[in-house]
Amino acid sequence: MRSYAGRSAEERRTERREKLIEAALELFGTEGYAATSIEKLCATAGVSTRNFYQEFSGREDLLLAVHGQITERAVAGIAELLSSLENAPLAVRISKAVTEYVRLTAGDPRVARVAYVELVGVSQTVEEHRLSWRAKWSALMEAEAARAASRGEAVTRDFHLSTVAIMGAVNELVYHWSTKRTDASRETVTAELTRLIMALLTVP
Amino acid sequence: MRSYAGRSAEERRTERREKLIEAALELFGTEGYAATSIEKLCATAGVSTRNFYQEFSGREDLLLAVHGQITERAVAGIAELLSSLENAPLAVRISKAVTEYVRLTAGDPRVARVAYVELVGVSQTVEEHRLSWRAKWSALMEAEAARAASRGEAVTRDFHLSTVAIMGAVNELVYHWSTKRTDASRETVTAELTRLIMALLTVP
DNA sequence: GCAAACTGACAAGACGGCTTTTCAGATTTA
DNA sequence: TAAATCTGAAAAGCCGTCTTGTCAGTTTGC
Structure with missing residues (x-):
């Protein structure tokens, strides 16, 4: 391995990888995974099919890479936000976390589509x-939820099924809004989700 | 068109159609839509590929037929149930409707998978x-929701986003439960959903 | 300057599924 | 019984995609 065009082999690989992930987000997020061939991906990324197989084992591998990037960003963003709101009241923590989640995942409709439909x-x-x-x-x-309960901000019970329901509600609503923004403002969506989550945490 | 083997042409077509839909439910619901070829479908149904193309325009057409059957049964079941509970209190209507919906869609895991994943x-x-x-x-x-509000059983507001959130919550939880029944009893699931829906209808 | 290494573009083989056609045999009607 | 009709099974052509291999041209290190 030798440097080339002023860049090390490592840099070239990383750059190609990023270009392919960006192309995948664009194509999977607009035309759909099923309708996107490897040739289209390479043409959009400006990379040869030979390069493609040097970075990914196949189309599915690339899909997982795109989704991994999306989700890791979301998890990191939410975790950081929550730790910065250490002593805020529950309603504020929930509301801000929901707002941030909506921003991260529905800000780009292609992201929402990949995360909630194409995957x-x-x-x-x-x-x-x-x-x-x-x-x-x-x-x-x-x-x-357990943290909130221990602070007396939520009732004490098993929240496992509630969290599953919340994920469904959040994802469905975020995707719905990302496709039909005329339906409601972003604030209305986050308010709806905050209401739902708060209700589940406080109703016995 | 002439009768054959004691059955009219119409009967033979209907029977083949039903056998294909049943095979599709089985294969789409266990191995997945993407992994199911037309040949597999025909072999499982005991029908030739020639017959297949007489009844459906392609694999996708069959998928829509399977889902149509599932959903029409669910809508009809819920509508009938609700009209039979004309004067029951809201909590009862919701609880029974949820129970019936769970029974109809998660009773058979293949149905849940086709409806919530493969489609x-x-x-x-x-x-x-x-x-x-x-x-x-x-x-x-x-x-x-509007009916409940007019009877003073729910608050008065726009419930559009709430219904989207509810669909997400219901479908996610039903699918989750249909794959991991050990997690909770059916009653726990319906109770969780009833709680969520009642909360959304009554919290301002 | 030169050999070695790397590049993208292209092609070609492999593969699997889709869709139509063919055909011998079974069943019906006259 | 004979002709017409319908049947399932098999095959064959078609198509698109995946995946690997080749190649001439470019850049690098010496």
Whole structure:
């Protein structure tokens, strides 16, 4: 491996990888995963098919990479936000977390589509990836609920099913809003979700 | 067209159609839509590929037929149930409707998988079909909410976003439970959903 | 300047599924 | 019984995609 065009081999690989992930976000997020061939991906990224197979084992691998990037950003953003609101009241923590989540995932409609539509039902492998992320989100929310309960801000009960329901509600609403923004303002959407989550945490 | 093997042409066509829909439910619901070829479908149904193309324009057409059957049964079941509970209190109507919905869609895990996973993100056409059904459910729920409000059983506000959130919550939880029944009893699931819906209808 | 390494573009083989056609055999009607 | 009709099974052509291999041209290190 030798440097080339002023860049090291490592840099060239990383750059190609990023260009392919960007192209995947664009194509998977607008035309759909099923309708996107590897040739289209490479043409959009300005990369040869040979390069493609140097970075990814196939189209599915690229899909997982795109989703991984999206979700890692979202998890990191929410975790950082919550830790910065250490002593804020529950309603504020929930409201700000929801607002940030909506911003991160629905800010770009392509992101929402990849995360909530294109990733679903692709294959056994992708499905396992999807469900494992879902479990992580669920655990994060259960921890937050337990914290609220211990501070007397929420009732004490098993919140596992509640977190699953919340994920469904949040994702469906975020996707709905990302496709039909005329339906309501962003504030209305976050208010609706905050109301739902607060209700689940405080109603016995 | 002539009768054959004691059956009219119409009967033979209907029977083949039903056998194909049953095979599709089995294969789409266990191995997945993407992994199911037309040959597999025909072999499972005990029908030739020639017959297949006499009944359906392609694999996607069959998927829509399966989902149509599932959803029509669910809508009809819920509508009938609600009209039979004309004067029952809201909590009872919601609870029984949720119970019936869970029974209809999660009773058979294959049904849940086809409805909530395999139908998502297949193609533009299928997506339109899916979103139009979602809009119908939303309208049904909005009407029910308006009815409850006029009887003083719910607050008066725009419930559109709430119905979208409810659909997400219900579908996610039903699917979750249909795959991991050990997590909770059916009663726990319906109780969780009833709580969520009642909270959204009564919290301002 | 030169050999070695790397590049993108292109092509070609492999593969699998879709869709139509063919065909021999079974069943019905006259 | 004979002709017409319908049947399932098999095959064959078609198509698009994936994946690997080749190649001439460019850049690098010495």
